[in-house]
Amino acid sequence: MQTQFDTTMRSRPRYGVLEPRPGLAHLIVADGEGGEAVLALFAQAPELLETARVIYMPGANGTDMTAELEAVKPAQFSRVPSYAAGRQRIVKVLGDAHMGLQVYVTGTEGLMGQVQRDAMEAGLPHDAVQTEHRGSLVRRVQCVHCKGITEHVRTDPFQCGHCGLNLFVRDHYSRRLAAFQGVCVDAEDPGEVPPAVERFK
Amino acid sequence: MSVGATKIPVVVTEVVEVNSLIKRFRFVREDGGEMPGFSGGAHTVVEMDDGGTRRLNAYSLMSDPAERSGYEISVRRDDTGRGGSLFMHRHVKPGMRMLISPPVNLFGLDLRAKKHLLIAGGIGITPFIAQMAQLNALGARFELHYAARDRELGAYMTELSARYGDRVHRYYDVEGQAIDLPALLRGQPLGTHLYVCGPKGMIAWVLGTAGGMGWPKGALHSEEFLAPPVGQPFTAELAVSGITISVGAAQSLLEAIEAAGVEAPYLCRGGACGQCETRVLAAEGELLHHDHWLTDEQKAACGHIMPCVSRFKGARLVIER
Numbered sequence: 001m002q003t004q005f006d007t008t009m010r011s012r013p014r015y016g017v018l019e020p021r022p023g024l025a026h027l028i029v030a031d032g033e034g035g036e037a038v039l040a041l042f043a044q045a046p047e048l049l050e051t052a053r054v055i056y057m058p059g060a061n062g063t064d065m066t067a068e069l070e071a072v073k074p075a076q077f078s079r080v081p082s083y084a085a086g087r088q089r090i091v092k093v094l095g096d097a098h099m100g101l102q103v104y105v106t107g108t109e110g111l112m113g114q115v116q117r118d119a120m121e122a123g124l125p126h127d128a129v130q131t132e133h134r135g136s137l138v139r140r141v142q143c144v145h146c147k148g149i150t151e152h153v154r155t156d157p158f159q160c161g162h163c164g165l166n167l168f169v170r171d172h173y174s175r176r177l178a179a180f181q182g183v184c185v186d187a188e189d190p191g192e193v194p195p196a197v198e199r200f201k
Numbered sequence: 202m203s204v205g206a207t208k209i210p211v212v213v214t215e216v217v218e219v220n221s222l223i224k225r226f227r228f229v230r231e232d233g234g235e236m237p238g239f240s241g242g243a244h245t246v247v248e249m250d251d252g253g254t255r256r257l258n259a260y261s262l263m264s265d266p267a268e269r270s271g272y273e274i275s276v277r278r279d280d281t282g283r284g285g286s287l288f289m290h291r292h293v294k295p296g297m298r299m300l301i302s303p304p305v306n307l308f309g310l311d312l313r314a315k316k317h318l319l320i321a322g323g324i325g326i327t328p329f330i331a332q333m334a335q336l337n338a339l340g341a342r343f344e345l346h347y348a349a350r351d352r353e354l355g356a357y358m359t360e361l362s363a364r365y366g367d368r369v370h371r372y373y374d375v376e377g378q379a380i381d382l383p384a385l386l387r388g389q390p391l392g393t394h395l396y397v398c399g400p401k402g403m404i405a406w407v408l409g410t411a412g413g414m415g416w417p418k419g420a421l422h423s424e425e426f427l428a429p430p431v432g433q434p435f436t437a438e439l440a441v442s443g444i445t446i447s448v449g450a451a452q453s454l455l456e457a458i459e460a461a462g463v464e465a466p467y468l469c470r471g472g473a474c475g476q477c478e479t480r481v482l483a484a485e486g487e488l489l490h491h492d493h494w495l496t497d498e499q500k501a502a503c504g505h506i507m508p509c510v511s512r513f514k515g516a517r518l519v520i521e522r
Binding site for chain 1 (some may be wrong): 314315316344365386387388389390391392393411412413415416418419420
């Protein structure tokens with residue numbers, strides 16, 4: 001299922017639907033349920049399989065579509081345990097690539113944002129990376145106070161995993177950091193923290 | 202002039218015949234001051250008084266952006282054009298006073314690029330001369346592919362090769378040389394931005410080939426100034442000013458508006474920048490869109506016109522000006 005998002009502020013990323021585009025090579029990165037979007041892309045354009053390099057990691061919720069993806073036999077397939085573990089490989093592929101590479105990312109926002117950031121650092125315009133959201137809505141949030149990044153944030157507010165402040169999760173998003181912004185929610189009245197609501201499932 | 206900028210009074214200090222078709226002009230400020238800073242790819246609009254006809258033509262700045270004592274442009278003579286380039290070639294002499302606009306850049310470098318691939322055809326070389334000076338000073342990676350009809354018309358080729366060595370690749374049509382575009386594009390590292398300036402057909406070929414090979418739009422840059430096309434005379438009602446003007450065959454709608462004493466915004470006067478976009482209030486007839494600013498949908502909707510290059514054929518045209 002594709003995800004519907006409320007339109008809020010302009011910096012909040014919006015995602016599309018992966019579509020096959022002409023290219024000399026195709027790098028496809030997915031986590032968890034993003035595997036479904038990858039299969040849909042290949043079903044639409046089986047010829048992509050011949051030059052596709054797929055890097056897949058299971059979702060934080062445990063969803064693992066490795067077997068289904070391997071079964072369609074993309075030219076290259078790698079399973080990595082997490083984005084952190086696979087980043088070096090992604091950066092290497094981007095670094096060795098030539099113009100004409102198409103980059104597709106699908107799955108959680110944290111993954112899409114980080115691959116988009118890696119692609120931008122490799123010199124691609126940010127809108128050259130195709131994205132499609134699938135699966136969990138948990139957020140990657142940077143604390144504006146200590147700059148620490150907390151992954152898989154489910155509630156708003158939440159406690160910063162680094163400095164322990166209570167953070168309100170904004171829709172304000174940074175492409176450079178690939179993270180949403182978290183701001184101290186009880187700066188004026190320390191201790192007056194609204195109850196945490198599970199906003200990101 | 203729009204955007205509130207005032208014109209710069211300048212003196213022509215040099216006129217150099219580069220080859221049989223191209224002349225180079227150097228302008229310095231009348232008051233001896235520094236020129237406004239600019240970035241590679243910028244142009245200036247030169248105002249000419251051609252025997253009572255006011256001509257305004259945009260020309261790319263080709264001098265080093267770091268050099269503020271003057272601006273240099275190169276003008277290719279177009280014997281069948283409307284007369285701006287002929288005026289520059291025949292009447293502009295050292296010592297002459299002229300007015301030019303502050304620089305405007307619609308063809309800037311994207312400095313996030315890992316590499317800059319520059320493709321020039323003929324007189325389209327001029328913005329790249331300024332861009333290469335800027336890139337060279339920044340220590341950025343670039344490569345120029347420059348095609349001209351023959352050695353004589355390949356303006357500045359020898360100088361550029363001497364300055365930038367094997368980063369400059371030259372092609373001469375008459376010698377059967379052509380850019381092997383697919384091979385060139387295939388070998389570019391990720392993060393390369395492509396810039397093309399030259400004849401219309403060349404721009405379409407380069408952008409089409411790159412797009413077909415999967416280059417993203419954001420990495421493709423082009424510039425082509427259109428000369429306003431000659432067409433049938435027509436009349437236009439200016440709703441805000443409350444007057445009706447006639448547009449001559451060799452005159453643009455924008456020029457006719459200006460000739461009627463109505464201030465209208467503009468920057469490039471070549472269908473590229475979007476500054477002169479004007480709402481069409483009524484059009485009984487056909488809008489002849491020549492710009493590359495409006496989208497195809499906007500053109501089909503007939504709600505807007507770019508008076509710098511576009512014309513009208515029909516019974517009645519009313520625009521919001």
